[in-house]
Amino acid sequence: MNIVVLVKQIPDPAGPSELEDDYTLDRNCKLILDESDSYGVEIALQLRETSGGGEVTLVSMAPNKEVSGIRTALAMGAEKAILVTDDALSGADALTTAKVLAKAIERAGDYDLVIGATESTDGYVGTVPAAIAELLGLPSVTFAKKIEVQEGKIVVQRQTEAGYDLIEAPLPAMISVTAGVVEPRYPSFKGIMAAKKKPCDIIGVSDLGLDVSAGWGQEILSVEDAPARAAGEKIEDDGESYLKIVEFLENKKII
Amino acid sequence: MLREAVRDITTSFGPDYFREKARKGEKTNELWNALASQGYLGVNLPAAYGGGGCGIGELAIVCEELGAQGCPLLLLIVSPAICGTILARFGTDEQQEKWLPRLASGEDRMAFAITEPDAGSNSHHISTTATRDGDIYRLNGQKYYISGVDEAEAILVVARTGVDEKTGQGRLSLFVVDKETAGLTFELIPVEITAPEKQFTLFFDNAEVPADHLIGTEGDGLRQVFHGLNPERITGAALANGLGIYALEKGAQYAKERQVWGTPIGTHQGVAHPLAEAKIEIELARLMTQKAAWLYDNDQDAGEAANMAKYAAAEAGLKALNQAIQVHGGNGMASEYNLAHLWGMTRLLRIAPVSREMILNFVSRHSLDLPRSY
Ligand SMILES: Cc1cc2nc3c(=O)[nH]c(=O)nc-3n(C[C@H](O)[C@H](O)[C@H](O)COP(=O)(O)OP(=O)(O)OC[C@H]3O[C@@H](n4cnc5c(N)ncnc54)[C@H](O)[C@@H]3O)c2cc1C
Numbered sequence: 228m229n230i231v232v233l234v235k236q237i238p239d240p241a242g243p244s245e246l247e248d249d250y251t252l253d254r255n256c257k258l259i260l261d262e263s264d265s266y267g268v269e270i271a272l273q274l275r276e277t278s279g280g281g282e283v284t285l286v287s288m289a290p291n292k293e294v295s296g297i298r299t300a301l302a303m304g305a306e307k308a309i310l311v312t313d314d315a316l317s318g319a320d321a322l323t324t325a326k327v328l329a330k331a332i333e334r335a336g337d338y339d340l341v342i343g344a345t346e347s348t349d350g351y352v353g354t355v356p357a358a359i360a361e362l363l364g365l366p367s368v369t370f371a372k373k374i375e376v377q378e379g380k381i382v383v384q385r386q387t388e389a390g391y392d393l394i395e396a397p398l399p400a401m402i403s404v405t406a407g408v409v410e411p412r413y414p415s416f417k418g419i420m421a422a423k424k425k426p427c428d429i430i431g432v433s434d435l436g437l438d439v440s441a442g443w444g445q446e447i448l449s450v451e452d453a454p455a456r457a458a459g460e461k462i463e464d465d466g467e468s469y470l471k472i473v474e475f476l477e478n479k480k481i482i
Numbered sequence: 483m484l485r486e487a488v489r490d491i492t493t494s495f496g497p498d499y500f501r502e503k504a505r506k507g508e509k510t511n512e513l514w515n516a517l518a519s520q521g522y523l524g525v526n527l528p529a530a531y532g533g534g535g536c537g538i539g540e541l542a543i544v545c546e547e548l549g550a551q552g553c554p555l556l557l558l559i560v561s562p563a564i565c566g567t568i569l570a571r572f573g574t575d576e577q578q579e580k581w582l583p584r585l586a587s588g589e590d591r592m593a594f595a596i597t598e599p600d601a602g603s604n605s606h607h608i609s610t611t612a613t614r615d616g617d618i619y620r621l622n623g624q625k626y627y628i629s630g631v632d633e634a635e636a637i638l639v640v641a642r643t644g645v646d647e648k649t650g651q652g653r654l655s656l657f658v659v660d661k662e663t664a665g666l667t668f669e670l671i672p673v674e675i676t677a678p679e680k681q682f683t684l685f686f687d688n689a690e691v692p693a694d695h696l697i698g699t700e701g702d703g704l705r706q707v708f709h710g711l712n713p714e715r716i717t718g719a720a721l722a723n724g725l726g727i728y729a730l731e732k733g734a735q736y737a738k739e740r741q742v743w744g745t746p747i748g749t750h751q752g753v754a755h756p757l758a759e760a761k762i763e764i765e766l767a768r769l770m771t772q773k774a775a776w777l778y779d780n781d782q783d784a785g786e787a788a789n790m791a792k793y794a795a796a797e798a799g800l801k802a803l804n805q806a807i808q809v810h811g812g813n814g815m816a817s818e819y820n821l822a823h824l825w826g827m828t829r830l831l832r833i834a835p836v837s838r839e840m841i842l843n844f845v846s847r848h849s850l851d852l853p854r855s856y
Contacts, residue, residue, distance in 0.1 A: 298483055414487050416521035416534045422483075 228278035228376065230271040231335050232305065233328060233343040233355070235261040236289040236296035240348055250447035251318040252349055258289055260296030263344035265411035267404050268300045271342050272412070274376060282306040284335045288327050290317060292429055301422035302414035308427040309334055315432050320445035321350070325358035330435035332363065334428075340381070341401045345370060360401035367401045368394050372408040388480075484525070484540060488547040491516050497552030497728075497820040503678055504823070509633060510678040513553060517544070518588025523558065526713070527566045531582035537779030538563065538713045542720035542771060549724020549799075550731075552820055554827055556679045556721075557591055557630045559835065563717040564710035565592040565638045568656065572698035572706045577658060584635070592658070593634040594714075595625040595684055596707065603840045604856075605640070605707070606651045610686060612641035614700075617693050619643075619657065621665070621686040627834070631668050631682040636660050639686075640707055643700050654703030658695045665689030675826035708785075712778050714835045715788040719771040722792075722799035722831040725824060726764040729799075732821060733757050733806030736813075747809070756805045763798035770794050786849055793841040796831040803828045 236258035238244050245253040260268075271283045285300050285308040297308045309331050316327065332341055341363075346353035360367030372391060373384040379398055384391040386405050414422070432439055462468045476482045495513045503510050517523050526541040527533025534540065541563055548555050566585045569577055584590035601607035610623025621641055631637060637659045644653035659666060666689040668682040698706055734757055737748030747753045774787035807814035807821050815822050832838050846852040 295483075299486075302483060302487070413491050413516075413520050414483070416484065416487075416525050419483050419487060420534065420536070 228275055228281040228340065229284070229336070229338045230275060230281065231284050231286055231332050231338045231341045232264070232267045232271045232300070233341070233359075234264045234268065234285045234287045234296060234300050234308075235344075235347045235349075236287055236293050237261045237347065237349040244349075246450060247318065249318050250450045254290050254317075258293045258296055260299040261344065261348050263346065263348050263406050264296075264300070265303075266406055266409055267342040267344055268303055268305060269409045269411040270374060270404055271340075272304045273409070274340070274374065278376060281339075284309065284338070286328055286331045286335060287311070288316065288319075288324060288331070290314070294427055294429075297427060298422050299414065301425045301427075302418040303412055304418060305425075307425055310427055310429045311432070311435065312429055313431040315439050319439070320443040321352040321354050322358055322445075323439060323443045325355045325362060327432065327435065327437060327439075328355065329359045329362040330437055331430070332359070334430075334435070339398045340376075341365065341399070343401070343403045345403045345405050356401055356403035363401065365399055365401040366396040367403075368396050369403045371402045371404045374402060374404075484522075484543050485547050487520070488517065488522055488544050489551060491520065491522070492548055492551040492553050495553060500553040500678075501676060501817065501820060501823050504676045507680075508678065510553065510555065514555065514557075514588060521586075523588035524562055524566070524586030526562055527582055527586040528570055531570075531578060531586055533566075533582065533586035537775065538567075538716050539772065539775035539779050541713070542716055542775050545717045545720040546724035546727070546768075546771075549721045550727040551724075552728050552824065554677070554721050554725060554824070556677055556827070557633070559714055559717045559721065560594045560629055561585055561591040561634070563713040564594045567713045568638065568697065568706055568710040569658075571709055572656075572702075574694070574697075576694065577697065581636075581658065590635040591630060591633055593628055593630045593637040594710070595628045595637050596640040597625060597627050599624060599626050603837060605654075606704075608640060608642055608652060608654070610639070610641045612643050612655060612657060612691070614643075614693065618690045619693060619696065621657070621659070621689040621691055623686050625684040625686075626682075627671065628668075628682050628684055630679045631661065631684065632670075632680055634661060637684070638697075639684075640703055643703075653701040654707065655700050656697040656703045656706055657691050658697065659689065659691050660695075663689050663691060673826070675830055676823040677827055711835070712774070712784045712788040715792040716771060716774045716778060716784070718831055718835050719767065719774070719788075719791040719795035722795035722828065723764055723768050723771060724799075725828050725831075726760065726767075726795070726799035726802035729803040729806035729821060729824070729828075730757060730761055730764065732819070733760075733802070733809045736806075737809050740809075740811075753809055756801075757809065760798060760802035760805050763794070764802055767791060767794035767798040786845070789836070789841045789844050792831075792836065793838055793845075796828075796838065799828050800832060 247253050275281050283305040285305050288311040292312045343356040357367050368383045370386040371383045372386045375382045383394045385394050462471050525534035525536050529535030598608050612619040612621050639657045639659045642652040643655040665687045667685045671681045740747045770791040774784050774791045778784035813819045847854050
């Protein structure tokens with residue numbers, strides 16, 4: 228089975244980050260594989276392994292021909308990659324990103340499934356997978372926590388507040404997976420060495436037949452710090468304080 | 483990416499895990515196996531035998547990163563670095579087929595025994611003998627401070643098989659001795675090092691070793707062993723550099739946060755400068771370690787660089803740890819700050835695998851062409 232996985236390469240969330248003048252994130256630094264996407268990569272590798280064949284192709288859009296994060300996913304076991312890198316895309320909004328990725332996916336050849344993360348760790352917009360599905364005319368299944376492939380279709384457990392919905396969709400389809408639903412494998416040393424030789428097709432916007440010179444319909448006017456977290460409540464343990472914890476969790480509808 | 487992968491695996495265990503296991507006298511097999519299963523313990527061994535097909539440069543990165551995460555694994559310096567290198571270069575086909583895949587996968591470990599009670603730094607002087615008797619060699623003598631014998635399947639033993647008539651020095655040969663060999667016993671040496679690896683004295687009492695366990699040619703042991711000692715020094719240096727990186731990171735972090743006079747203690751140059759000095763020295767030692775690894779992996783004479791790297795790294799690592807402990811004040815001694823327990827290991831690296839004095843002798847003699855003292 229041939230699977231396309233969208234992988235975003237982002238500034239290391241553990242490091243310091245800067246904003247550009249237009250309030251978008253400064254991405255002119257070393258970028259790494261977004262952890263959110265490592266779950267999609269793992270799921271794709273598992274599906275390919277159970278299906279007994281096919282290829283996992285990575286599709287990424289990043290500045291400065293950045294391939295560090297792509298190499299990580301190739302080292303995990305993906306076969307090849309397509310990277311769209313173009314100064315014209317600096318600060319692109321989610322819809323433009325979806326258009327670019329959709330075109331890049333079309334270059335990946337025949338595919339049965341496209342997998343993305345629910346949202347990226349640096350942007351948290353969360354609309355790209357659904358937009359791509361629309362652009363490619365694919366059924367869109369979001370918040371997947373488990374995916375099973377059957378004859379010509381997929382059966383997906385779609386996470387909900389109460390539990391999960393069971394959804395069937397014909398192939399090919401676009402799926403977004405929830406973070407943390409699988410344990411992404413560590414790349415092996417052989418995987419790292421092999422990744423250096425795997426093909427990564429680096430292209431620009433014009434190679435995709437797109438024109439983004441008109442820009443996009445989004446402008447960020449201001450940015451504010453996230454509100455500081457309110458101080459927590461301290462409870463002295465009098466032997467009964469577990470009841471307070473239970474009450475707290477019940478109020479939050481966690482239990 | 484190698485570095486990041488090793489870091490990711492190692493941080494999923496972390497310094498608490500390492501300290502607690504070592505304190506209880508237990509092994510850190512979970513960490514060993516996690517690294518082994520992904521091929522990180524045999525990166526320098528030939529790909530044909532399941533290794534990574536790379537060099538000592540890559541193994542040094544693995545060692546450094548383990549140190550940098552507060553999880554130094556001493557046996558990497560012994561099993562893949564010394565024993566793996568020697569077997570890959572001089573072992574017979576059968577020896578390579580038997581051992582290299584098992585060392586590369588990390589499923590087996592091999593200890594290395596050269597040091598003797600009466601011939602420490604002077605390896606020409608070793609008195610453990612191996613005498614040919616038909617299909618076997620009989621080994622007699624004693625070795626001490628041999629790391630990891632309890633967890634190893636076999637020991638690569640340096641023994642004397644004759645005397646060079648011209649120089650009067652022993653002719654050395656190398657043997658792979660199975661741990662279960664009759665006539666071989668071993669005894670624990672308690673040491674003040676918080677590490678999962680233990681140290682042993684080995685007693686050979688007419689230990690019978692099959693003749694095909696001889697590595698390469700009889701009498702060629704000194705040359706062979708030197709091939710293993712450079713990787714040992716380079717990976718030992720890498721481990722010390724890693725420990726220094728670990729200590730500096732913790733020291734700097736603490737100096738940024740701790741306040742006793744209204745400003746972080748790191749604003750006082752008395753705190754900051756020693757950390758900065760240690761940082762410079764660690765980076766210099768890393769550079770020399772990389773140079774030594776590069777020379778070694780490119781089949782050039784790495785002896786001088788490997789010795790210098792080992793010297794510089796041991797000094798820098800120790801200085802960094804010392805200062806990190808100092809910066810922590812009383813907390814520097816607390817178990818939960820995960821520093822003081824690394825003292826023994828870091829201090830060891832100034833003594834072993836080769837002591838700083840022997841390196842200074844080497845540099846005096848070989849780099850500066852000064853007259854020899856012994
Ligand atoms: C924890 C630990 C693990 C070890 N693991 C192993 C192992 O796995 N396999 C193995 O074979 N060995 C191992 N060793 C042994 C180690 O390599 C030796 O301890 C080291 O080489 C020093 O030898 P020595 O102890 O005999 O000291 P000695 O040779 O007795 O030296 C004592 C002191 O005198 C100095 N000195 C000696 N000669 C000179 C000279 N000519 N000029 C100036 N100074 C000199 C030395 O530098 C040292 O400071 C280990 C040691 C320790 C402590």
